[in-house]
Amino acid sequence: MAVPDFQSFFKPLLDLAVDGKxxxxxxxxxxxxxxxxxxxxxxxEMLPSGTQTRFDxxxxxxxxxxxxxKLLKSPK
Numbered sequence: 001m002a003v004p005d006f007q008s009f010f011k012p013l014l015d016l017a018v019d020g021k022x023x024x025x026x027x028x029x030x031x032x033x034x035x036x037x038x039x040x041x042x043x044x045e046m047l048p049s050g051t052q053t054r055f056d057x058x059x060x061x062x063x064x065x066x067x068x069x070k071l072l073k074s075p076k
Contacts, residue, residue: 003042006058006065012036013062017072029059 012035016023023031033043033055043055066072 001036001038001042003038003045003054003058004036006061008036009058009062010065013059013066014071017066022075025059025063028063029056032059 009032012032013028015035016028016031038055043053045054046052047054047057063072063074067074
């Protein structure tokens with residue numbers, strides 16, 4: 001399975017956040033990866049720029065959209 005698009009991460013991230021607790025971005029990554037049963041190889045696939053993994057990039061975009069929509073808060 002290829003890393004899903006960031007929109008596919010919306011529900012798993014909301015599922016994690018629904019408990020109202022503070023979760024680190026690493027916890028979010030681990031939870032989302034487990035939901036999609038992603039392999040280490042899939043999680044380590046780099047973007048064409050070579051600066052970030054595709055998976056980390058998509059988790060970050062998902063979080064960014066939720067923070068902008070005020071569905072999540074991000075510590076300053």
